[in-house]
Amino acid sequence: MCELLAMSANVPTDIVFSFTGLVERGGKTGPHRDGWGITFYDGPGNRTFKDSDPSCHSEVASLLKSYPIKSKTVVSHIRQANRGRVCLENTHPFGRELWGRNWCFAHNGQLSDYKTVLQPERFLPVGNTDSELAFCTLMDKLAARYPKPPKDRKQAFRFLAREGRKLQQLGVFNMLISDGVYLLALCGNNLHWITRQAPFGEARLIDTEMVIDFQQETTPKDVVTVIATRPLTSNEAWHKMEAGSWCLFREGKVVAQG
Amino acid sequence: MCELLAMSANVPTDIVFSFTGLVERGGKTGPHRDGWGITFYDGPGNRTFKDSDPSCHSEVASLLKSYPIKSKTVVSHIRQANRGRVCLENTHPFGRELWGRNWCFAHNGQLSDYKTVLQPERFLPVGNTDSELAFCTLMDKLAARYPKPPKDRKQAFRFLAREGRKLQQLGVFNMLISDGVYLLALCGNNLHWITRQAPFGEARLIDTEMVIDFQQETTPKDVVTVIATRPLTSNEAWHKMEAGSWCLFREGKVVAQG
Numbered sequence: 316m317c318e319l320l321a322m323s324a325n326v327p328t329d330i331v332f333s334f335t336g337l338v339e340r341g342g343k344t345g346p347h348r349d350g351w352g353i354t355f356y357d358g359p360g361n362r363t364f365k366d367s368d369p370s371c372h373s374e375v376a377s378l379l380k381s382y383p384i385k386s387k388t389v390v391s392h393i394r395q396a397n398r399g400r401v402c403l404e405n406t407h408p409f410g411r412e413l414w415g416r417n418w419c420f421a422h423n424g425q426l427s428d429y430k431t432v433l434q435p436e437r438f439l440p441v442g443n444t445d446s447e448l449a450f451c452t453l454m455d456k457l458a459a460r461y462p463k464p465p466k467d468r469k470q471a472f473r474f475l476a477r478e479g480r481k482l483q484q485l486g487v488f489n490m491l492i493s494d495g496v497y498l499l500a501l502c503g504n505n506l507h508w509i510t511r512q513a514p515f516g517e518a519r520l521i522d523t524e525m526v527i528d529f530q531q532e533t534t535p536k537d538v539v540t541v542i543a544t545r546p547l548t549s550n551e552a553w554h555k556m557e558a559g560s561w562c563l564f565r566e567g568k569v570v571a572q573g
Numbered sequence: 574m575c576e577l578l579a580m581s582a583n584v585p586t587d588i589v590f591s592f593t594g595l596v597e598r599g600g601k602t603g604p605h606r607d608g609w610g611i612t613f614y615d616g617p618g619n620r621t622f623k624d625s626d627p628s629c630h631s632e633v634a635s636l637l638k639s640y641p642i643k644s645k646t647v648v649s650h651i652r653q654a655n656r657g658r659v660c661l662e663n664t665h666p667f668g669r670e671l672w673g674r675n676w677c678f679a680h681n682g683q684l685s686d687y688k689t690v691l692q693p694e695r696f697l698p699v700g701n702t703d704s705e706l707a708f709c710t711l712m713d714k715l716a717a718r719y720p721k722p723p724k725d726r727k728q729a730f731r732f733l734a735r736e737g738r739k740l741q742q743l744g745v746f747n748m749l750i751s752d753g754v755y756l757l758a759l760c761g762n763n764l765h766w767i768t769r770q771a772p773f774g775e776a777r778l779i780d781t782e783m784v785i786d787f788q789q790e791t792t793p794k795d796v797v798t799v800i801a802t803r804p805l806t807s808n809e810a811w812h813k814m815e816a817g818s819w820c821l822f823r824e825g826k827v828v829a830q831g
Contacts, residue, residue: 357625357660357661357662358660358661358662359662359699359700360660360661360662360663360664360699360700361662362621362622362624362661363620363621364620364622366620367622374636374640375636375640378632378633378636382632382633386655399622402615402616402618403615403616403618403619403620404615404616404617404618404619404675405618406618410668411670412696412697412698412699415697415699416699417662417699438670438696439670439672439673440673441617441618441670441673441674441675442617442618451585480812553701
């Protein structure tokens with residue numbers, strides 16, 4: 316299995332604190348040694364840092380811990396391989412372009428007997444994970460359903476949530492998917508989120524000794540939601556999502572759910 | 574205008590030496606202050622580091638100078654904006670997936686009166702550069718001509734070279750395009766390349782004080798080709814490409830040209 320991390324915020328925010336906790340699970344406090352990746356959006360553009368080395372030893376991960384990249388939408392993943400060998404092409408997040416937007420996707424879980432069911436045509440996987448195949452299948456369906464983007468792009472994400480739920484019949488399927496503005500979290504069995512806003516307080520990482528006082532780092536208008544497989548802090552109340560439920564975030568706020 | 578850099582090699586090779594020369598041109602010895610990017614392939618997977626900050630001051634560029642990522646195929650670009658503002662989505666190399674392969678593209682030049690001519694449908698630009706629009710147009714044409722990959726993938730690159738030449742009627746168009754195995758360089762007005770192989774010698778960068786003895790870094794079987802807008806070293810003989818000509822490289826060797 317793997318661990319997911321994502322952020323949706325109304326102001327460009329750095330995710331160093333949460334990422335620092337996550338990368339410890341990549342080979343130190345957790346067994347997820349098989350690569351990691353993180354996608355930062357900056358407007359419609361994005362950039363993905365990935366590595367097939369364990370995140371706890373990765374030079375690139377070290378850079379990201381010391382060099383705060385501010386973003387309103389971030390998707391990250393650390394991998395413990397089950398389907399597909401350890402290599403760069405099997406490392407999440409995966410990305411594709413549709414409607415002139417950058418989409419990114421990360422998955423935690425494992426599907427079974429999926430090869431005859433998941434047969435995308437337009438978007439094809441580069442690697443050989445169940446995850447990328449599921450992503451390509453979702454993008455194929457989305458492009459077929461909406462050759463042009465729906466006026467209200469939330470509809471597209473409702474559609475993705477419904478299609479994602481169908482994939483849950485094939486196994487464990489927790490997913491994060493974003494077009495840079497919206498961020499959809501679909502829970503298969505394990506996904507938590509927390510929204511931080513004024514009055515901000517202190518937070519303490521579970522995986523390493525680090526405490527942050529968000530009041531020092533924020534303004535009273537900031538709204539920042541963090542989503543993670545397991546809570547990253549020990550002294551805050553995270554929402555535990557129910558299996559099969561989904562939340563759509565924009566600018567740090569829940570804008571739809573089901 | 575911009576500067577291009579690429580590498581094709583028969584063994585995973587680091588490009589730190591050439592990249593170190595290039596990034597100096599990103600705001601120090603050259604005026605290309607408007608972002609930079611570099612794509613490294615590792616098998617079919619790839620990863621792109623990009624930044625809209627000048628490369629000579631970029632923290633990410635510093636990491637790459639000190640942390641040698643070995644790759645057989647690399648494409649890089651530093652930007653001096655003409656079409657499209659300075660932002661992440663306008664930063665090269667651009668990437669798209671076709672046939673389950675990661676394609677990447679970088680352009681140096683400037684097109685005029687292109688908006689009515691370049692109207693891709695399947696691959697759409699995320700940013701607003703002439704370069705990304707040209708790339709999407711090429712990918713559209715490639716996907717239309719070859720819905721499935723041709724048996725000999727060199728054909729696809731011959732097709733791209735022909736289509737790229739048509740774009741040269743719209744302005745200056747030097748391009749690099751790769752699927753990770755093949756690397757096509759099409760010259761509009763300014764592109765040079767050099768192949769280094771045994772017996773290896775010393776090379777001296779033009780843009781900063783750095784000398785490397787490749788004999789210390791290589792084995793006798795290595796073949797490494799570097800392509801750049803302008804030669805990066807002062808003591809080696811680079812091939813100057815003619816306007817309109819193209820070279821296709823694989824494993825460091827020219828496998829087709831026109």
